[in-house]
Amino acid sequence: MALHKTCGPNTVIGYLGIILDSHKMEARLPIDKLQRDTEILRSFQNRQSCTKRELLQLLGHLIFASKVIIPGRSFVSHIIKLSTTVKALHHHVKLNSECREDIRMWLTFLQYWNGVGIFYDLQITTTEDIKLYTDASGTRGFGGYLQGQWFSQAWPPNIQDYVHSTDEISIAFKELYPIVVAAMIWGHGWKGLRIMFMCDNIATVAILHKGRSKSAHIMPLMRRLTMCAARNNFVVMATHVPGKLNLIADSLSRLQMARFRTLAPEADYIPCQVPHPKDILWNSEEL
Incomplete structure (x- = not known):
């Protein structure tokens, strides 16, 4: 020896x-x-x-x-x-x-x-374990919920201006958007966790699994999410679930506040503030 x-x-x-x-x-x-x-x-x-x-x-x-x-x-x-x-x-x-x-x-x-x-947890934490739900509506808006805290917002009419791409905004982008918002708002509390996000869009699940996308308009979201995960020491994972099992976030993404209050009566009265799109979408000028 x-x-x-x-x-x-x-x-x-x-x-x-x-x-x-x-x-x-x-x-x-x-x-x-x-x-x-x-x-x-x-x-x-x-x-x-x-x-x-x-x-x-x-x-x-x-x-x-x-x-x-x-x-x-x-x-x-x-x-x-x-x-x-x-x-x-x-x-x-x-x-x-x-x-x-x-x-x-x-x-x-x-x-x-x-x-x-x-040292990350060996056990995978699902969003169901921590009562974290996110969802996006193709035409109305997006939302997220975490143990009584929540956010809900209509899609900004000029969001296309922030993606710096000629690509049409895809549903994969829209499903990923509230996940990134949730990480920015609540990620500081996920230290050491391997978080399995539940998503009803297969393309979004694949993007989260690989950590990147070939679509130029999606990469600003993935870069923001990756930086957020790195700074707060958590790992992002994803799996596919049917949308019908995501009722609370579905009501938030559709801006159906009465339905949301019925599904989550314990929710806070005041929502969390959603960052501006220019702060959500990573810009290379920040580097």
């Missing part, structure tokens, strides 16, 4: 490059790795191209950091895809806009995140 590679019983140990702290119940990156990753990402900001070897080295650092910051796994797929466009390690690839967006997202992670990730 190599004694210099071992340590006695302790509440803080280094394991495979990650510091595990059983007293604070957290895992964290060493400061030197955090600073190194930031410097590497910044070096890519002003580059037009790089070799496949350099791109794979960057990818390796980000995947390693994702062992602690789990939501960050959503923002490496563009880098992976770009690395497959050439065969030899010395061949150059042009850094496209999607790849640059992932790099900017990671720089934001490392700027606002201190390298610490808590």
Whole structure:
């Protein structure tokens, strides 16, 4: 046994490059790795191209950091895809806009995140467990409910102006919208949870499962949700449920207040304030 590679019983140990702290119940990156990753990402900001070897080295650092910051796994797929466009390690690839967006997202992670990730619960918490329900109506509005707290709002007439895309607003976007709003309002209370969102739209479930979407108008929502999850240390999961089982949120999305009060008589009298669309939809200018 190599004694210099071992340590006695302790509440803080280094394991495979990650510091595990059983007293604070957290895992964290060493400061030197955090600073190194930031410097590497910044070096890519002003580059037009790089070799496949350099791109794979960057990818390796980000995947390693994702062992602690789990939501960050959503923002490496563009880098992976770009690395497959050439065969030899010395061949150059042009850094496209999607790849640059992932790099900017990671720089934001490392700027606002201190390298610490808590130990997540092994048990999955469903939205039913915490009485969390969200829903969207295609034409009327959206709503959410959490243990007596709630929000309900008609769709802003100019919401298309905020998506920065020519794509038509899809139902997947609309179903995802109240989930993001719920995370922004109540996410601070979900620390350490693996939350399984119940959704009646299969496309939205798939987007939440993968952590990203090919639709440009949906990615601003996913980026906001991912950042919210990273800052509050929770993990987003999703499963499909029939819409008929989501009555409380259905009444809120349809702006049916009398029906909502009948279904949830214990609900607060005053609703939670919904953030402005420009604050909900992630804008690259924030990076």
